[in-house]
Amino acid sequence: xxxxxxxxxxxxxxxxxxxxxxxxxxxxxxxxxxxxxxxxxxxxxxxxxxxxxxxxxxxxxxxxxxxxxxxxxxxxxxxxxxxxxxxxxxxxxxxxxxxxxxxxxxxxxxxxxxxxxxxxxxxxxxxxxxxxxxxxxxxxxxxxxxxxxxxxxxxxxxxxxxxxxxxxxxxxxxxxxxxxxxxxxxxxxxxxxxxxxxxxxxxxxxxxxxxxxxxxxxxxxxxxxxxxxxxxxxxxxxxxxxxxxxxxxxxxxxxxxxxxxxxxxxxxxxxxxxxxxxxxxxxxxxxxxxxxxxxxxxxxxxxxxxxxxxxxxxxxxxxxxxxxxxxxxxxxxxxxxxxxxxxxxxxxxxxxxxxxxxxxxxxxxxxxxxxxxxxxxxxxxxxxxxxxxxxxxxxxxxxxxxxxxxxxxxx
Numbered sequence: 351x352x353x354x355x356x357x358x359x360x361x362x363x364x365x366x367x368x369x370x371x372x373x374x375x376x377x378x379x380x381x382x383x384x385x386x387x388x389x390x391x392x393x394x395x396x397x398x399x400x401x402x403x404x405x406x407x408x409x410x411x412x413x414x415x416x417x418x419x420x421x422x423x424x425x426x427x428x429x430x431x432x433x434x435x436x437x438x439x440x441x442x443x444x445x446x447x448x449x450x451x452x453x454x455x456x457x458x459x460x461x462x463x464x465x466x467x468x469x470x471x472x473x474x475x476x477x478x479x480x481x482x483x484x485x486x487x488x489x490x491x492x493x494x495x496x497x498x499x500x501x502x503x504x505x506x507x508x509x510x511x512x513x514x515x516x517x518x519x520x521x522x523x524x525x526x527x528x529x530x531x532x533x534x535x536x537x538x539x540x541x542x543x544x545x546x547x548x549x550x551x552x553x554x555x556x557x558x559x560x561x562x563x564x565x566x567x568x569x570x571x572x573x574x575x576x577x578x579x580x581x582x583x584x585x586x587x588x589x590x591x592x593x594x595x596x597x598x599x600x601x602x603x604x605x606x607x608x609x610x611x612x613x614x615x616x617x618x619x620x621x622x623x624x625x626x627x628x629x630x631x632x633x634x635x636x637x638x639x640x641x642x643x644x645x646x647x648x649x650x651x652x653x654x655x656x657x658x659x660x661x662x663x664x665x666x667x668x669x670x671x672x673x674x675x676x677x678x679x680x681x682x683x684x685x686x687x688x689x690x691x692x693x694x695x696x697x698x699x700x701x702x703x704x705x706x707x708x709x710x711x712x713x714x715x716x717x718x719x720x721x722x723x724x725x726x727x728x729x730x731x732x733x734x735x736x737x738x739x740x741x742x743x744x745x746x747x748x749x750x751x752x753x754x755x756x757x758x759x760x761x
Contacts, residue, residue: 354383361389362405362675363396363432368649369746374690377678380407386662389673396748397433397442403652403671404664409682409702411662412674415653416706422653422672424710425453431652431673432748441550447595450603450651450710457709463588464596465713467516467575473716476515477724483511484724488732492760497739500756501613504729508721509608513600516717518563518574530556531601553598560597564590600714606750607647608718611703612725613742613753614645618692619726620738620758625694630730637694638722643701644692646677649751651710676702677751735761 356376367373380387390402406412415422428442428451445451449460466472491503510524519527533552564580568590571577579588579596588596618641619626629637655670666672679702681689686696704712712718729736739759745752 354379354387356380359390361391362673363389363403363650363748365432365746365748368748368751369744371744372646372649372677372751374677374681377407377675377681380405381678381682385411386664386666388664395435396431397435397437397439398427398671399439400669400671403431403673404661404666405673405675406661407675407678407682408662409679409685409700412676412679412702413706415661415672415674416702416710417708419453419457419653419709421656421659423453423656424451424457424651424653426654426656426669427652427671429651429653429710430749431650431671447591448599449596450599454709460588460592460596461709461713463579463586466578468713468717470716472516472575473720476512476717477720479515480508480512480721481724481728483515484508484721484728485732487511488725488728492733494760497757497759500616500758501609501753502755504725505609505612505616505756506605508612508725509605512608512717512721513604516575517597517600518572518576523559526559527556527601527605531605534598534602556598556601557591557594560594561590563597564588564593603712604714604717606752608721610647610750610752611642611645611718612722613756614647614751615641615722615726616729616736616758617738617742617753617756618644620736622692625692629694629726630734633727633730634694635723636697636699637726638719639699639701640692640694640696641722641726642703642718643680643686643696643699645751646680646703647751648676648703649747649749650675651705651749674706676706679706733760737761 356379360376362373385408387405388402389405393399393401406415425446428445433442449457452460487504487507491498506528510528511521513519514521514524530552534549563576567577567580571581580593581587650673652674653672655666655668655672657668659666683689685700704715737759740757742753743755745754
């Protein structure tokens with residue numbers, strides 16, 4: 351197998367790189383030449399005392415790692431592939447309390463509890479309210495004169511309001527959730543001047559907010575999801591700490607990822623006007639899945655090998671970190687016809703934008719798909735002539751494929 355033609359020291363988690371683009375050409379080169387590729391890093395650059403990680407770029411390999419938690423752990427080093435270089439190991443280990451960073455059987459226990467939030471019945475119960483909220487969000491944005499920021503005026507609003515509806519957070523508090531979650535994931539972007547300490551403080555504030563909600567419901571039960579999750583701990587529900595970390599995960603996994611999918615989706619429509627015309631005319635049910643494939647809102651998560659094993663012809667040693675690169679998997683020509691095309695009629699669409707299956711497959715997939723469908727239907731109805739007035743400004747982040755700003759006009 352030929353060596354990949356990559357520049358020396360090329361690192362797929364470099365936030366300076368990812369602030370400008372997703373490295374799709376380099377992913378294609380790895381899939382061709384060395385689908386499992388060692389990426390060296392100086393010790394502690396990513397917060398870990400090792401010398402790098404394995405980049406996994408093929409769809410089949412990403413799916414294999416995702417579905418074999420006994421070989422590839424989320425718990426050992428968490429699922430976050432790159433922290434700030436100044437983070438203390440204790441701060442990394444503290445994140446093991448989040449569902450994203452657990453392994454079975456503890457992961458299985460907690461997931462079985464929290465998945466009550468995402469039953470088809472629970473999501474259906476939200477649909478009419480979220481449809482009305484999507485319409486109100488877009489109508490308000492349409493009233494803006496001149497250019498406005500699609501991210502703050504449209505994309506971020508419905509995911510925040512959906513979370514608030516889902517677990518009973520007062521809508522007036524959604525700005526707090528937005529601010530806390532932004533600070534937790536923005537430590538790599540100097541524009542925000544967010545230190546690791548500020549991010550940790552924001553996480554602490556969000557967890558405390560959620561724990562107070564849990565304590566209130568234990569004292570005064572209500573007919574809501576919070577009461578369902580936290581009452582009668584001895585009967586298999588969450589304790590207050592677990593509920594706090596669950597809400598923290600929702601704030602990132604249910605807010606940041608969905609709003610970035612919506613933003614990337616709008617930019618894709620604006621740069622592929624034929625697809626926007628098709629969407630306005632036909633509203634294909636396959637649209638949301640293609641937006642998530644195209645957007646890949648999470649650049650990468652990682653796993654850590656629990657034993658010596660083989661992957662893609664490479665010998666992975668116990669303790670090695672393995673990076674799962676979802677954008678690469680979602681552009682794998684062995685799985686997708688014409689993968690570089692944005693095609694809202696693509697079917698089937700076995701993308702890995704919600705994870706590669708296995709225990710960490712996205713709990714909130716059905717809610718995210720619903721939100722994407724509702725917001726784009728509302729935009730197509732109320733702002734069919736939406737136009738870009740500036741290029742998207744990307745977030746500087748090692749693992750979130752984020753957009754900070756997308757200036758548009760209602761047309």
